[in-house]
Structures are given as C-alpha cells and as structure tokens.
Amino acid sequence: MLTALLVMTGIALVLGAALGFAAIFFKVEGDPLVDNIDAILPQTQCGQCGYPGCRPYAEAIANGEADINQCPPGGEEGIRHLADLLGREFKPLDEEHGVEKPKSVAVIDEQICIGCTLCIQACPVDAIVGAAKQMHTVVESECTGCELCVAPCPVDCITMEPLKETVKTWKWKYPVIQIKDAA
Amino acid sequence: MSSYLFVILGAVLVNNVVLVRILGLCPFMGVSKKLETAIGMGAATTFVLTLGSGTSYLIDHYLLVPNDLAYLRTLSFIVVIAAIVQLTELVIHKTSPLLHQVLGIYLPLITTNCAVLGVPLLNVGLRHDLFESLLFGFGSSVGFTLALVLFAGIRERLDGADVPAPFKGTAIAMITAGLMSLAFMGFAGLDRFQ
Numbered sequence: 001m002l003t004a005l006l007v008m009t010g011i012a013l014v015l016g017a018a019l020g021f022a023a024i025f026f027k028v029e030g031d032p033l034v035d036n037i038d039a040i041l042p043q044t045q046c047g048q049c050g051y052p053g054c055r056p057y058a059e060a061i062a063n064g065e066a067d068i069n070q071c072p073p074g075g076e077e078g079i080r081h082l083a084d085l086l087g088r089e090f091k092p093l094d095e096e097h098g099v100e101k102p103k104s105v106a107v108i109d110e111q112i113c114i115g116c117t118l119c120i121q122a123c124p125v126d127a128i129v130g131a132a133k134q135m136h137t138v139v140e141s142e143c144t145g146c147e148l149c150v151a152p153c154p155v156d157c158i159t160m161e162p163l164k165e166t167v168k169t170w171k172w173k174y175p176v177i178q179i180k181d182a183a
Numbered sequence: 184m185s186s187y188l189f190v191i192l193g194a195v196l197v198n199n200v201v202l203v204r205i206l207g208l209c210p211f212m213g214v215s216k217k218l219e220t221a222i223g224m225g226a227a228t229t230f231v232l233t234l235g236s237g238t239s240y241l242i243d244h245y246l247l248v249p250n251d252l253a254y255l256r257t258l259s260f261i262v263v264i265a266a267i268v269q270l271t272e273l274v275i276h277k278t279s280p281l282l283h284q285v286l287g288i289y290l291p292l293i294t295t296n297c298a299v300l301g302v303p304l305l306n307v308g309l310r311h312d313l314f315e316s317l318l319f320g321f322g323s324s325v326g327f328t329l330a331l332v333l334f335a336g337i338r339e340r341l342d343g344a345d346v347p348a349p350f351k352g353t354a355i356a357m358i359t360a361g362l363m364s365l366a367f368m369g370f371a372g373l374d375r376f377q
Contacts, residue, residue, distance in 0.1 A: 003250045011242070011259055015266035022270050026277035 034062045040081045042073045045124035046146030048098045053124065061086070072098035073145065104162040105143040106150065110135050112157035119149035119158060190315055192373070194322030200298045201330040202360075202367040204305075207298030211331060212356060214289060221335035224289045225328025229321070231271055231293045232302055235264045236320025239303035240313050260303050268294045298327055334363060 037058040044054070049070040051057040060066035061082070068082040069091045076093065083090040093100060108119070108128075115133040127143040130136030150158050163169060198204055201211050207228075214224045239260045247253055272290045276283045283290070293299055302323045306316045337359055346355050 004252050004255055007246055007250060007252055008255065008259065008262075011246070011262060015262065019266055019269055019273075022273045026273040028276050028280075 034058050036085060037061050037082065040074070040078060040085065041071060042078065042144070044073045044144035044146040046073060046144070046148060047124075048072050048146075050097065067091075067094065069094045070097045072100050073103075075100040102162045104145045104160045105140050106138045106145070106147070106158050107161050108136055108138055109157040109159070110137065112155050114155055116154060118152040118154065122148045122152045124148060187315070187318055190311075190318045191322035191325075194319050195326040195329060196367070196370040197373050199326040199330055199367050199370075200302065200323045201327055202364040203371075204301070205364075206301040207296050207327060208360075210289075210292065210296050211327075211334065211360070212353070214292075215331055215335040215338055215356075218332065218335045218339060220289065221331045222328075223286050224292075225324075225331050227271075227286045227290050228293055228296060228299065228327055229324040231264070231268055232299050232324035232327070233317060233321045234267055234271070235260075235299055236303050236306055236316045236323075237313065238263050238267060240306060240311070240316040243303075243307055244313075256304065256307060257300070261300055264299055264303075265294045298323065330363070330367075334360065337363075 034055075035058075038055055041054040041058055047053065049057045049066065051060055051066070057066060057071065061068060068086065068088060069079050071078055072093060074082075079093060080090055082088075106119075106127075113130075113135050115130060115135060117130065117132050117136070119136060120128045120130060124146060125142055125144055127139045128136050128149060129139060145160065145163075147160060150160065194200070200206050201208065210224055210228070214220050242259055242263055243253075243256060247255055247259065268291060272283070275286070275290070302320050303316075306319055309319070311319055338356060341355060341359065350358070
C-alpha cells in the first residue's frame with residue numbers, strides 16, 4: 001500500500017516538475033502589439049467591426065488584415081489612439097460598420113418581457129440576468145451597449161437608453177470654437 | 184527481423200485499433216468530417232501513441248512490476264499519457280507554431296482517446312519488449328491514421344451522395360464504419376503466414 005502511494009506520488013512529482021519546467025522553458029511570448037491594440041478598443045464585444053469580439057479585431061489589425069476605422073463604439077477618439085499607436089494616418093469611421101452613438105445601455109421593459117432568454121444568449125458579456133419564463137433584467141454596470149440583444153427580442157421590449165452624465169462619467173469636452181467668417 | 188514486420192503489419196491491418204479492436208471511436212467519428220483535420224489528428228496521435236507506448240513500457244517494467252503494483256497500470260498510464268500530451272503541446276507550440284495551428288484543439292483531445300490508453304495496456308498483455316512496444320504503438324497509430332483518413336475520404340463523398348432522409352448524418356456514418364470494419368476483418372487470415 002505504502003509503495004503504491006510512494007510510486008504514484010513519485011510519478012506525479014516527476015511529471016509535474018517536467019511540465020512546470022517545460023512551461024517555463026518553452027514559454028511562447030504573446031504578441032504585445034495585440035495587447036496594446038486590445039487595450040484601446042472599448043471591449044463592447046459587439047462585433048460591428050466584422051470580427052467576433054474586440055480581441056479578434058485587435059489581432060486582425062496587428063496582422064494588417066483590418067483597418068483601424070471599423071469600431072463604431074470606440075468612435076473618433078479610439079481611431080485617433082489607434083492611429084497614434086500604429087503610426088498611421090487618422091481616417092474617419094467607416095460608415096459601413098455603423099455610426100458613432102452616445103454610450104448607452106440596454107433597458108428591458110419588464111412589463112412586456114415574456115422570459116424567452118433569447119437576449120441572454122445574445123449578450124456577449126453576460127450582463128442580462130433571468131431564467132426561462134422569468135422576467136429578465138439588465139445589469140447596468142456590466143452592459144457595454146453593444147445592441148446585440150435588441151434584434152433577437154421577439155416582443156421588442158429592449159430599448160437602448162443613453163447613459164446620463166454623472167459626476168463619475170463626465171468628461172471635459174474639447175472646446176470647438178467656430179471661426180466666424182469675417183463678414 | 185520479420186517478426187518485427189509482423190508486429191507492425193498486424194497492428195496496422197490485422198488488428199487495426201479502430202476497425203477491429205473498436206478503440207478510439209470518439210475521434211474516429213468526431214474528426215473525420217474533413218480529410219485535412221483527419222490527417223492532422225492522425226499525425227498528432229501517431230506522435231503521442233508511439234511515445235506513450237515506450238514510456239508506459241518503461242514505467243511498467245521498471246516501476247510497477249518490480250514493486251508488485253500491476254493494479255496501478257491504468258492509473259499511472261493515463262497520468263503519463265496526459266503529461267506527454269501536455270509536454271508535446273508545449274514543445275510544438277514553441278518549435279513549430281504552424282504545426283501547432285494545424286493540430287489545434289486535436290492535440291489536447293488525444294488525452295481522452297481511449298486507443299492511446301488501450302495500446303500500452305495491450306502491450307503489457309502481449310508481453311512486448313521495449314522495441315516491440317514502440318513498434319506496436321507506431322503500427323497501431325498508423326492503423327488509426329489509415330482508418331481515419333479512409334473514413335474521412337468516404338464521408339466527404341457521402342456529403343454529396345443522395346442518402347435517404349432517416350439515414351442522413353451520423354446514421355450513415357455509423358453504417359459506413361461498420362462496413363469498413365467488416366472489410367478489415369478480412370485481413371484476419373494474414374497472420375497465418377507468420
């Protein structure tokens with residue numbers, strides 16, 4: 001009995017050590033550029049860029065397969081940051097992928113909701129709670145405003161409502177001063 | 184020398200691990216939809232199965248049998264195989280990213296391939312020595328790859344065939360596998376010439 005335990009422990013220790021050593025020895029460095037691009041993207045996971053999430057889009061940009069102006073939630077500011085990072089020219093948002101909207105969250109009208117769970121399956125960030133035939137609701141702090149839940153709802157009870165400006169979300173707006181024509 | 188040849192030939196054709204011993208059916212049905220993935224899975228399994236047979240023999244012969252622990256075979260073999268699969272994945276990821284991308288998810292899946300556990304256990308039952316174990320492991324995995332690739336080819340053709348509705352998909356694949364199995368039983372007479 002004791003030898004059995006010793007032998008199994010021995011095998012486990014040797015293999016564990018070998019694997020641990022191999023994990024360090026054969027470590028593969030990830031592409032840091034992808035991480036940097038991913039950090040700029042808004043993480044809405046909305047897929048409007050044509051890729052299934054922000055990370056795949058970041059990889060596509062890093063590989064030169066995608067352009068930097070395909071992210072509507074990131075808006076002009078995001079494109080400017082990407083252009084800075086990659087040393088490319090700024091270009092306006094590609095209308096094909098959508099237009100920039102104020103940041104908003106999904107709100108479920110709980111009177112109408114029939115509890116079909118379709119929106120829960122569509123949500124990329126698990127921000128909707130609820131169960132079959134139970135009323136669903138959106139966790140506002142988790143919602144990224146990607147609008148993916150709006151289309152599947154069979155009773156159209158989900159609306160996108162713009163986030164109200166609070167002390168925490170307020171940002172100084174760049175003053176744009178129109179130069180008046182010298183009349 | 185010819186006995187070694189018969190070990191390989193026997194493992195590939197006569198006692199084909201999938202079609203005659205009916206081991207490793209999960210990847211056989213699961214990854215045989217495309218010829219490309221079938222070849223990738225076959226290559227990965229060949230590597231792991233050959234290495235696993237050798238290592239399992241060493242563990243059994245120098246660790247388990249002298250300590251009278253033969254009942255630990257299944258447990259220790261599966262631990263060793265799991266470790267080899269992990270190690271293989273790490274090494275391939277580092278040395279050949281392209282191959283790693285081709286094999287992809289099939290590499291870790293080999294851990295749960297019962298043929299990979301079955302062959303080392305058969306090695307013990309057939310009293311193979313180290314070299315024969317390696318040969319038998321290699322032959323079995325070549326047989327596995329052969330069956331997988333043949334089956335994938337048939338399934339690609341089946342996609343375009345006019346199959347009656349109740350037999351579509353997995354049902355006709357099962358029947359095909361059964362027919363292939365029957366065909367491979369025909370090799371059973373080969374070992375008489377040994």
